[in-house]
Amino acid sequence: MKKIRVHELTTPLTAESIGALKAGDKVLLSGTIYSARDAAHKRLIEMIHCGESLPFDLAGQVIYYLSPSPAKPGMIMGSAGPTSSYRLDSYTPALLELGLKGMIGKGARGREVIDAIVKNRAVYFMAVGGAAVKMVQSVVFARLIAFPDLEIEAILELKVEKIPLFVAVDASGSDIFKI
Amino acid sequence: MNEIDISRIISAVKMLCMEANYLIDPIVRERLQIALKKEESPIAREILEMILENHILAHEKQMPICQDCGIAVVFIELGQDVHIVGGDFYEAIQEGVRRGYSDGYLRKSIVSDPIFGRKNTQDNTPAIIHTEIVPGNSIQITVAPKGGGAENMSEIRMLKPADGIEGVKKFIIDCVRRAGGNPCPPVIVGVGVGGDFEQCTLMAKKALLRPLNEPNSVSEWAEVERNLLARINELGIGPMGTGGKMTALAVQIIQKPCHMASLPIAVNIQCHAHRHRSVRIR
Numbered sequence: 001m002k003k004i005r006v007h008e009l010t011t012p013l014t015a016e017s018i019g020a021l022k023a024g025d026k027v028l029l030s031g032t033i034y035s036a037r038d039a040a041h042k043r044l045i046e047m048i049h050c051g052e053s054l055p056f057d058l059a060g061q062v063i064y065y066l067s068p069s070p071a072k073p074g075m076i077m078g079s080a081g082p083t084s085s086y087r088l089d090s091y092t093p094a095l096l097e098l099g100l101k102g103m104i105g106k107g108a109r110g111r112e113v114i115d116a117i118v119k120n121r122a123v124y125f126m127a128v129g130g131a132a133v134k135m136v137q138s139v140v141f142a143r144l145i146a147f148p149d150l151e152i153e154a155i156l157e158l159k160v161e162k163i164p165l166f167v168a169v170d171a172s173g174s175d176i177f178k179i
Numbered sequence: 180m181n182e183i184d185i186s187r188i189i190s191a192v193k194m195l196c197m198e199a200n201y202l203i204d205p206i207v208r209e210r211l212q213i214a215l216k217k218e219e220s221p222i223a224r225e226i227l228e229m230i231l232e233n234h235i236l237a238h239e240k241q242m243p244i245c246q247d248c249g250i251a252v253v254f255i256e257l258g259q260d261v262h263i264v265g266g267d268f269y270e271a272i273q274e275g276v277r278r279g280y281s282d283g284y285l286r287k288s289i290v291s292d293p294i295f296g297r298k299n300t301q302d303n304t305p306a307i308i309h310t311e312i313v314p315g316n317s318i319q320i321t322v323a324p325k326g327g328g329a330e331n332m333s334e335i336r337m338l339k340p341a342d343g344i345e346g347v348k349k350f351i352i353d354c355v356r357r358a359g360g361n362p363c364p365p366v367i368v369g370v371g372v373g374g375d376f377e378q379c380t381l382m383a384k385k386a387l388l389r390p391l392n393e394p395n396s397v398s399e400w401a402e403v404e405r406n407l408l409a410r411i412n413e414l415g416i417g418p419m420g421t422g423g424k425m426t427a428l429a430v431q432i433i434q435k436p437c438h439m440a441s442l443p444i445a446v447n448i449q450c451h452a453h454r455h456r457s458v459r460i461r
Contacts, residue, residue, distance in 0.1 A: 004221045024222060024421075039297070069246045069286040078284055079237070079246040084328045084361045106328075107361035107420060128419060129328065129363035130452040131229040132246045133236040151299050152286065164229070166222060166421065176222075176421050177360055 008162065012060025013101035015121035021167045023174040027125060028162035033104070034145075035066040037083055039153040041091040048094055055146030055155060059099035064127075066104075067152045068136070077142045077158075081132030082106040085124070089113050096120040108177035109169060117169050124169035126176065138163035181316035182262050183460055185271035188318070191458050192275020195322035196251060197283035199456035200243040203234045206391045207367075207428065207453045214365055214418075214425040223423030230418075230451060245452045248285035249324030251276045251306035254388065258315035269308060272320075277302040279322075288327065309381065316461070321388060323455040329366065329448045332358035335380050338442040347372055347444055348407060354446040355411050355427065360420015363450035367391065368411065368430045371445040373437040382433040383447035388455055391429045404430045418451075428453075 004026045009017060011031030021027065034056060036044065047054055065085055069078030085105030092103065093116035101122050106129040109117075117124060127135060141159035148154050168176045208231070215227040237244040253272055263271075280287055280303040289304065290297040313319075334354045338346050351370055358366070371382030394401040407430040417423025428451070437443060 002221060004225065026222075026225070067246065067286065069243050069248060070284045072240075072242070072284045078286070079243045081246050083247070084331070086361060106363065108359055126360075126419065126421070128226050128229045128233075130245045130450055131226075131233040132244065133240060133242045134229050134233040136242075137236070152288075166225075168421075 011062050013062065013123070014060060015171070018101065018121070018123045018171055021123055021170050023167050023170045023176045025167045027165045027167060029062070029125070029165055030161050031159070033062040033064050033158050033160055035064050035156040035158060037065050037067050037153055038087055039150045040147055040155050041088050043147055043150065045091050045094055048098070056157070058095055060101050062102035062104060063095070063100060064104040064158065069132070077136050077139050079132030080136040080139060081129050082127040085109055092116065096122050104165060108175070114169055114173050114175060118171065118173040121171045123167060123171060125165040126168035127165055135163065180260055180262050181258070181461070182264050183318060185263060185265040185268065187460055188268070188271040188320070189275045189278065191320055191460055192253065192272050192322060193279040193282065195320060195456045195458060196276055196279025196285065196324070199322050199324055199454040200248050200283065200285050201237055201241050202456070203237070203244060204453050204455065207451065208234055210391060210428040211365065211451060214428065218418070218423050218425050220417060220421070220423040222421045223418045223425065226418040226421065227425070243285055244454065245326060245450070246286055247288060247326040247328065248280065248303070249326045249454065250289060250330070251280070251303060252323045252325050252384065253306050253308045254321040254323065254385070255308065255310040256313045256319040257310055258317050259312050260316035261318055272308055273304045273306060276304050276306040318460045319457060320460065321455060321457040323388060326450055326452070329362035329450040332362040333383070333445070333447045335376070335443070335445040337376065338444055340440070340442050342442060344403065346442070348403070348410070350444050351407055351430070351446055352410055352414070355416070355448070356414055358448055359416055362448045363452065364416055364420060365418055365425045365428045365451050367428050367449040367453050368407070369447040369449060370430065370432040371443070372432060373435040374443060375437065375441070376443060378435065379443035380445040380447070382435060383445035386431040386433040387447060387449045387453070389431050391431070395432055397434070400432050400434055404432055
């Protein structure tokens with residue numbers, strides 16, 4: 001049986017640091033990442049259209065398509081698995097153009113996103129849906145940094161240590177959902 | 180006549196919301212363990228191992244298996260000899276959902292208007308409630324939280340009678356293929372065949388509640404279920420869509436009489452975090 005290649009990576013990502021990643025590899029990702037899903041993406045794109053500055057600099061950053069369950073007392077966060085990525089497809093290319101280097105979600109991406117990943121030398125990671133308690137074991141810090149009015153869809157800044165991911169679309173456009 | 184106070188309904192629904200989200204159905208877990216034995220792809224195996232480890236973590240920490248704690252779907256079988264006292268029956272169920280999602284640290288995912296504002300209702304209400312009046316003097320309550328990812332991949336189609344069983348099978352397989360990795364496979368495929376437009380979709384969802392180790396009671400349909408499961412597992416979608424042999428854990432069909440002009444079919448896809456919990460109040 002073929003073994004899975006495992007990489008350890010730390011954010012911010014660069015075209016060089018993700019250059020060796022191939023679709024199907026496993027990645028243990030550490031560093032700061034940002035949560036954003038449907039409503040936060042809509043807001044980010046509206047801000048870009050209006051020429052406003054974004055709540056965080058996208059360059060080299062990773063967005064996790066996530067809205068966690070509430071933290072129990074004494075915990076940093078509740079369960080924290082990915083949501084389906086295809087719903088964000090229409091927003092993603094514009095964020096990649098501004099330097100976003102990685103997305104974490106689940107399920108296949110559309111053609112326009114894969115093309116934008118290749119053009120901007122980025123990567124799409126897959127997290128395991130429904131392994132949400134396992135995922136939060138890797139989250140060491142979380143705070144709300146933008147859009148509090150979006151409530152559970154607000155943007156969180158997370159610090160993660162070796163959060164387990166798989167490379168779903170690499171910078172050459174190779175796609176695990178098509179292999 | 181059996182009098183049941185709404186306070187018992189509130190606390191039962193609250194408990195079911197929490198338990199359904201924290202504890203996996205043991206038969207689903209067993210099926211996933213069998214899937215791990217059959218699966219050869221290294222990524223598929225790692226994914227299944229993480230899912231199985233997650234069940235244990237969720238149980239130990241009393242945390243939801245999935246951060247999407249779903250829309251609360253509540254199935255009621257109300258005995259016709261029950262007299263509910265102390266308040267409004269449906270409001271009691273909503274209150275149980277409210278308390279379960281709040282006290283259980285479950286994610287509240289419901290927005291008040293599908294288009295305008297999409298403001299979160301803050302307590303995961305309103306729940307979807309399906310009530311059936313049955314003989315007897317007890318109430319059976321089932322809470323089946325349904326995540327958005329899997330629900331979004333569900334479909335209904337009004338086929339022609341001429342499409343027959345091959346048309347039915349094709350629609351089901353195409354639906355699972357279109358869903359791909361989005362609904363968190365290995366999935367459970369709930370199917371309604373027959374009835375009318377709205378009953379058919381409800382049958383598809385109810386089919387998910389049948390225990391996974393109980394085949395259809397009609398032998399022809401049990402054979403259709405077995406055949407479909409084998410064909411779906413040849414699609415190569417695999418766990419989370421990354422390729423592999425285990426795309427579905429079960430195909431569960433409910434069939435009902437329908438109009439001679441019609442052949443309604445609905446597919447309700449359920450993720451591997453198949454959450455449901457029942458209690459009987461006497």
